[in-house]
Amino acid sequence: SPPYTVSAIGDGSAMKAALAASPAVQAYRRDAVEVGLGWEVDSQDALTLPAYSGATDLDYASLPGGVDPLTGRTTAPASPTPSPASPTPSAASPTPSAP
Numbered sequence: 887s888p889p890y891t892v893s894a895i896g897d898g899s900a901m902k903a904a905l906a907a908s909p910a911v912q913a914y915r916r917d918a919v920e921v922g923l924g925w926e927v928d929s930q931d932a933l934t935l936p937a938y939s940g941a942t943d944l945d946y947a948s949l950p951g952g953v954d955p956l957t958g959r960t961t962a963p964a965s966p967t968p969s970p971a972s973p974t975p976s977a978a979s980p981t982p983s984a985p
Contacts, residue, residue: 889924898929 894901905911915925952961
């Protein structure tokens with residue numbers, strides 16, 4: 887039951903615009919006035935959140951290849967094994983012609 891607190895990290899202006907454009911949020915705000923619920927959006931320059939301690943299994947999403955599931959960083963692809971160099975043909979040397 888209310889009140890709810892939602893903390894989000896990202897572009898504050900873009901998130902506020904997304905909230906304002908959301909039909910679900912518009913309906914909530916309209917109903918909240920009628921029922922006497924609150925609505926407040928606050929911006930902060932810094933936010934301290936607790937570390938996540940839940941499961942990290944992906945049930946509905948998948949990571950693209952080359953992404954470390956723990957860090958989210960792109961992993962360097964394995965260096966390809968160099969193939970043996972093919973011999974390069976040497977430049978033909980002019981053959982002297984007989985008189």
